[in-house]
Amino acid sequence: MLSCSVAKIRFFIKPPPCILLFFLLSFTSFTSTEAYDVLDPNGNITIRWDIISWTPDGYVAVVTLNNFQQYRHISAPGWSLGWTWAKKEVIWSMMGGQTTEQGDCSKFKTTPPHCCKKDPTVVDLLPGTPYNQQIANCCKGGVLSSWAQDPANAIASFQISVGRAGTSNKTVKVPKNFTLKAPGPGYTCGPGKIVQPTQFLTGDKRRRTQALMTWNVTCMYSQFLAQKTPTCCVSLSSFYNDTIVPCPTCSCGCQGNSSQSGNCVDPDTPHLASVVANPAKSSPFVQCTRHMCPVRVHWHVKLNYKEYWRVKVTITNFNYKMNYTDWNLVIQHPNFDNLTQLFSFNYKSLTPYGTINDTALLWGIKFYNDLLMEAGPEGNVQSELLFRKDKSTFTFDKGWAFPRRIYFNGDNCVMPPPDAYPWLPNASSRREVSLLALVLASFVVFALCAYA
Numbered sequence: 181m182l183s184c185s186v187a188k189i190r191f192f193i194k195p196p197p198c199i200l201l202f203f204l205l206s207f208t209s210f211t212s213t214e215a216y217d218v219l220d221p222n223g224n225i226t227i228r229w230d231i232i233s234w235t236p237d238g239y240v241a242v243v244t245l246n247n248f249q250q251y252r253h254i255s256a257p258g259w260s261l262g263w264t265w266a267k268k269e270v271i272w273s274m275m276g277g278q279t280t281e282q283g284d285c286s287k288f289k290t291t292p293p294h295c296c297k298k299d300p301t302v303v304d305l306l307p308g309t310p311y312n313q314q315i316a317n318c319c320k321g322g323v324l325s326s327w328a329q330d331p332a333n334a335i336a337s338f339q340i341s342v343g344r345a346g347t348s349n350k351t352v353k354v355p356k357n358f359t360l361k362a363p364g365p366g367y368t369c370g371p372g373k374i375v376q377p378t379q380f381l382t383g384d385k386r387r388r389t390q391a392l393m394t395w396n397v398t399c400m401y402s403q404f405l406a407q408k409t410p411t412c413c414v415s416l417s418s419f420y421n422d423t424i425v426p427c428p429t430c431s432c433g434c435q436g437n438s439s440q441s442g443n444c445v446d447p448d449t450p451h452l453a454s455v456v457a458n459p460a461k462s463s464p465f466v467q468c469t470r471h472m473c474p475v476r477v478h479w480h481v482k483l484n485y486k487e488y489w490r491v492k493v494t495i496t497n498f499n500y501k502m503n504y505t506d507w508n509l510v511i512q513h514p515n516f517d518n519l520t521q522l523f524s525f526n527y528k529s530l531t532p533y534g535t536i537n538d539t540a541l542l543w544g545i546k547f548y549n550d551l552l553m554e555a556g557p558e559g560n561v562q563s564e565l566l567f568r569k570d571k572s573t574f575t576f577d578k579g580w581a582f583p584r585r586i587y588f589n590g591d592n593c594v595m596p597p598p599d600a601y602p603w604l605p606n607a608s609s610r611r612e613v614s615l616l617a618l619v620l621a622s623f624v625v626f627a628l629c630a631y632a
């Protein structure tokens with residue numbers, strides 16, 4: 181039904197769609213223009229340089245990346261950190277990390293430096309790196325966990341020996357133009373700021389040492405910069421209405437014409453395995469659906485007790501080429517302040533607004549369901565949530581029982597328009613409103629179509 185209206189609307193507004201589109205985009209799921217994330221307002225990645233010793237022509241520094249974001253992690257192939265030297269510095273050697281390019285070191289008559297580029301890019305080493313090239317917190321292939329999920333693995337470090345630099349805290353110049361890729365765009369980094377030298381506690385905790393000089397760089401994520409099309413959508417259902425509200429059509433893209441060779445994988449194709457195994461980068465990886473999202477989150481209002489109500493959440497992977505390790509889900513719903521029980525997921529409450537406790541971070545249990553398997557029979561994880569009713573706010577009316585916002589791995593999931601939510605029986609008074617809403621909804625779908 182929705183796709184019908186799309187076609188109609190497309191006909192109607194042939195001449196001026198551009199302006200309309202922009203107007204609509206700014207109102208639909210594209211909260212991506214937000215400069216920062218409302219559910220994680222203090223989220224950032226802080227990069228700290230600690231100079232730990234001076235050398236004849238420069239210094240040795242330990243560079244530490246702290247992922248202070250509650251739920252946005254960096255998955256394989258991992259982070260890369262770049263900067264521009266302020267003077268003519270070179271990198272003599274590194275531990276726990278490496279630059280991607282050496283650059284032109286032909287001026288050096290002795291052993292050439294590790295990197296002579298004016299704007300080096302550093303990446304993490306891989307797990308299994310020999311011990312003599314490791315330092316603490318290195319060598320995880322650039323993977324960084326989120327702060328709420330696994331703070332111990334939200335840190336990465338490498339050590340760098342810099343030459344042709346200053347050799348005192350007066351002559352050292354802080355590098356400029358820091359860039360962080362994770363691995364694509366999305367982060368903007370501020371300038372390096374000289375801060376109080378970091379203090380380190382020795383292994384036996386009986387002695388404190390301190391860096392000779394420290395500077396911090398703060399990098400912030402913006403979905404707008406990442407320029408990602410949505411990667412996830414939400415579908416809804418309830419025990420009190422047979423309607424299953426699907427993900428909006430074209431949430432993450434539209435299915436190509438059958439005349440063009442498919443941009444998605446038909447699960448019924450007889451040679452599924454060979455299509456999926458095709459190593460070409462451009463080969464399709466997502467199962468053909470109306471929403472074309474690699475991930476769908478389904479929220480089912482399952483049961484109504486006197487004091488409690490129960491929801492079932494299912495995450496389904498439609499991506500044939502991706503196992504999501506350490507996946508996470510952020511859900512905003514007013515009843516999370518009275519979450520009583522949760523089955524088979526980990527839970528942590530996030531309180532982005534300080535006092536309002538309506539946002540939950542959910543993630544899988546290690547070795548049980550922390551891996552969301554590639555599309556197929558195993559490609560889903562699920563949980564049930566039990567909420568205690570607060571008599572003053574609880575209702576099944578007006579879609580109250582459905583989530584306000586869902587993120588998968590930090591990316592905003594496309595929600596069905598509120599007026600399409602399953603109704604309580606006998607909610608006839610809302611019928612006129614919903615005709616308008618339906619038209620609006622198809623606009624949204626159209627906008628998404630055209631965008632993708």
Ligand SMILES: *[C@@H]1O[C@H](CO)[C@@H](O)[C@H](O)[C@H]1NC(C)=O
Nearest residue numbers: 222223224225226248249398
């Ligand atoms: C970065 O995040 C940390 C931890 O949440 C916070 O203390 C700090 O103020 C943030 N920095 C900036 C510049 O937002």
Ligand SMILES: *[C@@H]1O[C@H](CO)[C@@H](O)[C@H](O)[C@H]1NC(C)=O
Nearest residue numbers: 348349350374377392393394
């Ligand atoms: C440099 O070191 C001196 C003492 O050695 C200290 O007084 C000064 O604050 C330091 N400056 C910076 C920018 O760290």
Ligand SMILES: *[C@@H]1O[C@H](CO)[C@@H](O)[C@H](O)[C@H]1NC(C)=O
Nearest residue numbers: 263264265266299356357358
């Ligand atoms: C840093 O980047 C800005 C803009 O990209 C550029 O104008 C500036 O020259 C760069 N600075 C250095 C030292 O490369």
Ligand SMILES: *[C@@H]1O[C@H](CO)[C@@H](O)[C@H](O)[C@H]1NC(C)=O
Nearest residue numbers: 226227228244246375376396
């Ligand atoms: C610098 O970064 C560290 C985290 O690596 C943080 O603990 C410290 O508070 C930061 N300093 C300032 C002044 O932001």
Ligand SMILES: *[C@@H]1O[C@H](CO)[C@@H](O)[C@H](O)[C@H]1NC(C)=O
Nearest residue numbers: 187434435436437438439440
């Ligand atoms: C399918 O392709 C034909 C010709 O390439 C085009 O006219 C038609 O509009 C396309 N339909 C859709 C739904 O994109």
Ligand SMILES: *[C@@H]1O[C@H](CO)[C@@H](O)[C@H](O)[C@H]1NC(C)=O
Nearest residue numbers: 500501502503504551553554
């Ligand atoms: C996902 O994991 C399974 C089991 O570990 C493995 O067989 C499969 O090849 C993996 N798929 C991808 C795309 O990495």
Ligand SMILES: *[C@@H]1O[C@H](CO)[C@@H](O)[C@H](O)[C@H]1NC(C)=O
Nearest residue numbers: 516517518519520529531537
């Ligand atoms: C939010 O509510 C949950 C569930 O009742 C509770 O476990 C958690 O401690 C609360 N968090 C805060 C910050 O109030």
Ligand SMILES: *[C@@H]1O[C@H](CO)[C@@H](O)[C@H](O)[C@H]1NC(C)=O
Nearest residue numbers: 421423600601602603604605
């Ligand atoms: C169920 O909800 C849909 C809206 O999603 C509505 O059209 C339908 O009338 C509702 N069914 C009943 C029995 O109320």
Ligand SMILES: *[C@@H]1O[C@H](CO)[C@@H](O)[C@H](O)[C@H]1NC(C)=O
Nearest residue numbers: 420576603604605606607608
């Ligand atoms: C719905 O309406 C019918 C008839 O209008 C009535 O018999 C029934 O009790 C109503 N159900 C509820 C839950 O209000």
Ligand SMILES: CC(=O)N[C@H]1CO[C@H](CO)[C@@H](O)[C@@H]1O
Nearest residue numbers: 516517518537568569570571
């Ligand atoms: C019914 C019930 O337990 N309500 C509680 C829900 O949570 C808020 C805030 O934590 C409490 O104030 C209510 O009493």
